[in-house]
Amino acid sequence: MTELDPVIHAAARLRITATLAGLDEGDTITFPRLQELLDMTAGNLSTHLRKLEEAEYVAVVKAHRGRTPVTDVALTRRGRRAFEDYTDSLRSLLGGTP
Template sequence: MTDLDPVIHAAARLRITATLASLEPGDRITFPRLQELLDMTAGNLSTHLRKLEEAEYVAVEKSHQGRTPVTFVTLTRRGRRAFEDYTDALRAVLGGEE
C-alpha cells in the first residue's frame, strides 16, 4: 500500500496545497486572498502554512507595498512535486492507477 504524505494529508493543508497547485508554477497569492478563498481564520491558516513551510512545500514572503505590510504565499517546486506524488498515491489507494 502506498503511504500518503502526512504533511499534505490533513484536510486544511490539502486544501491549501491544492489551491496553491492551481496557480502557475512560480505564481504567488496574498495571505488575505488565500484566507478568503479557503474561508479560514488567519490563525488557522498561519498554523497550517507554518507546517507546510517547515516541510519546504510553501514559501512565505513578507514585504511591504508602500507602508503596508503584505505577505505572499507560493508553492515551492518541492511542494508541487509532493502534491503530485500525493495525488498519484491517492489514486493508487483508490484503485485508479499505480
C-alpha cells in the same frame, strides 16, 4: 500499500496545497486572498502554512508595497512535487478498491 504524505494529508493542508497547486509555477497569492478562498481564520491558516513551510512545501514572503505590509504565499517546487506524488498515491489507492 502506498503511503500518503502526512504533511499534506491533513484536511486543511490538503486544501491549502491544492489551491496553491492551481496557481502557475512561480505565481503567488496574498495571505488575505488565500484566507478568503479557503474560508479559514488567520490563526488557523498561519498554523497550517507554518507546517507546510517547515516541510519546505510553501514559501511565505513578507514584504511591503509602499507602506502596506503584504504576505505572499507560493507552492515551492518541492511542494508541487509532493502534491503530485500525493495525488498519484491517492489515485493508486483508489484504483485498488473494488
